Amino acid sequence: MTINTQNDSTADIIEYALRLGDDSLILGHRLSEWASNGPFLEEDIALGNVALDYLGRARMYYTYAAELSGEGKTEDDYAYLRDERDFSNHLLNELPKGDFAYTIVRQLFIDVFNALYLPLLQQSADENLAAIASKSIKETRYHLRRSQDWCIRLGDGTEESHQRMQKSLGELWGYVHELFEQDALEDRLIEQDIAVDSSGLKDKWLAQITETLNKATLAVPDAEWAVRGGRKGYHTEHLGHLLSVMQSVHRRYPGAKW
Template identity: 60%
Template sequence: MTDISTNDTAIYAVRLGDDALIHGHRLSEWCSNGPFLEEDLALTNVALDYIGRARNYLSYGAELLGQGATEDSLAYQRDCREFTNLLIYELPRGDFAFALARQYLLDEFETLFLNAMIDSNDDTLSAIAQKSIKETRYHLRRSKEWMLRLGQGTEESHQRLQSALGDLAGYTKELFEMDALELALLEKGVAVDRRALESQWHSAVTAMCEQATVSLPNQGWEVKGGRTGYHTEHLGHLLSELQFVQRAYPGCEW
């Protein structure tokens, strides 16, 4: 093991890797299930972007952790309570409006987050952000278009989008929370100050929702716990699929 400051950076990288891995898996569930072929392929490609991002973060985290850790061991050999992804990423796939509403909210956040991480004192995290921001700008452009199409479309598409935003609202607060580890890394110039992103995110989301004739409800409720390993029941079911082959055939390579 390395010193404690490097361990903190490893934990931070794994957190970001968990976010990307779990969301990438959720998006991959749309493969062959999209509403039409073009969107089926588009969602699958977005999923691949997240899986690639997860590999970058988890590989770096494993490198810092040492002791034989690899991106595969972090992805496939940890139990539910050991995962540290935020809860919004693990929620079930839902319908198409839910998937696109979640994607939009995350795209707005991740655009701000990755832009800030480019300035990280950690060269590897900065490099990952520089690569990932290009993908995220494209994701945001797509999800904005779908917010408008769904919100200004039929009565049913409008209702489904508004319902999805209501279901997601209470999970967004966790995106902007900083615990002791992230605060310590912020002082070192490594981590992003999530708190500083909330106002700009909220303004962008509010403006987009107004154009789409929907609204993100005020959070009368909040759900959190992902960073400390307290997850919804949905993560366990997701991991049973994600990890099946490695659990059934430990160490299998192909």
């Protein structure tokens, strides 16, 4: 399929698909780092499966963006041949995996968000984005059950697990605000019923997070700090390190086939 990329709406959709693909790819890579490092074998496998879900989601978004571009690109071009400033993922997704509590808290934040976001994307006027959301929502419901269960088990577990969870909540809280902010590009697509208005999800997100944290005997952080910039290509130092590892083989052997 070849589409004229000079069309402003098409260019916006390409960028929007890339943003969603970047979110999925970077988080999927972070989760893959738990392979052989999980607290026990079953969790090794479970986290690996969640990582694969996100990588599969990234492939769908990237493939759609490549088709729209009409430039002969593939999903690999977007994953392996872009530099740090070209990525537009949320900062929350690129932070190091940390300890198990840190990973679970991040997953809880993102899983609750996705459980609210994807049903709305299913209603997108763009049939391809709606189809990707439809394929992803079933996975997200499973992810959410896992992160909620682990949050409660660790929060209401031992003294150490409780402290690690509460510490992780405080360290990650300032990164969630970016999830509910949008720019002019997304505003234009919202007007066309293509993108999701994430600003309207914050209250529901906070209510669900609070409910889970209460069950886990954990406190909602009252931190007022906020970090943002991922959608504009401004990232933490961690993304550059992640990309240097993830892209190393492809860049060393460009065009190689396995």
